[in-house]
Amino acid sequence: MGLFNKVLASIGIGAAKVDTKLHESHLLLGESVTGVVEVTGGNIEQQIDDIYLSLCATYTKEVDDRKVTKQAIIEKWKIAQSFKIRAGEKKEFPFSFSLPLDTPITVGKTRVWLHTGLDIKNAVDPTDEDYIRVQPNRMMNKVFRVVENLGFRLKEAECKEAAYHVRKRLPFVQEFEFVPISGEFRGKLDEVEIIFFPHALDECELLIQVDRRARGLAGLFAEALDLDETFIRITIREQHMHTLQTDLASLIRRYA
Known part of the structure; x- marks a missing residue:
């Protein structure tokens, strides 16, 4: 049964999950982004190599006389070192960083979000996305x-x-x-x-x-x-x- 659970976890079934909870999602440029990353163990114990947060935004690019939407990483932070999480266990990792001043404000079609990812060797990496409303300073x-x-x-x-x-x-x-x-x-x-x-x-x-x-x-x-x-x-x-x-x-x- 343990081997079967490992196989399922490697393709994302019954694996660890990640959920980022922001203390505030409406922010001014330069303000502190604070929150906590919750990691919940799945059906088996797993080794988590890294937890990283990426601040991302959309922009348009001209390709063959038409506009296509692209994504860019504005900044990336590593918030935890390698650790193990047991089946059903919950761990919390608080974080705090300043919203970069060159982050675009969310007006028009522009979208800004925080992408959370877990690095798990030989398995599908769990992710989470949380949108942020960025206001001018x-x-x-x-x-x-x-x-x-x-x-x-x-x-x-x-x-x-x-x-x-x-x-x-x-x-x-x-x-x-x-x-x-x-x-x-x-x-x-x-x-x-x-x-x-x-x-x-x-x-x-x-x-x-x-x-x-x-x-x-x-x-x-x-x-x-x-x-x-x-x-x-x-x-x-x-x-x-x-x-x-x-x-x-x-x-x-x-x-x-």
Whole structure:
């Protein structure tokens, strides 16, 4: 009977199970992710080599002129060393880590989740997935409010495969596309796109793409060649917050 149970466990029947319980699933960028991983023994004793947590997200990639959804690992943590779990036994492993600042916020079709896996030699590895709602931190929220105050509305937010000239450690970036609906930039710009590259909680690099509206034949020609787009890199810090609206307006006005 023991040998039969071992065979079944090797294909995942009657094997150990894993369940991750998050203390909080709605989090701000940079906040601590805390919880506990519960491992419950199956019908036989098993050797668990590792327990690992992977923070994952979805992004889109252009393949043959169509968009496909891909997955990327943002960060991975090992939370337990090798151990044995007896049949029916339950073990708990608490964990705590900071949500990486370059985690995308969960807006639009973007999904972020925590993948838990057990490494069991010569057996199907049990897994668990728990979705996280990621919200912008204070600095990102300030930028959103300033852009809105300048007359822009968020049209789309999407995680896309990153071009090599903007790629950092992740294979994707999250683009926020704003369109002017009022104020001085309405009629002058088609859109403004912003990508956040946070360095710390109080410091962030912004890549801003200003897309000017075509005017006349020369403007249409420039638009066809993407010559109407300007990329701007700026770094903002906590001490810039009180003048951010004036500074961004002046910057966008320079390239409008």
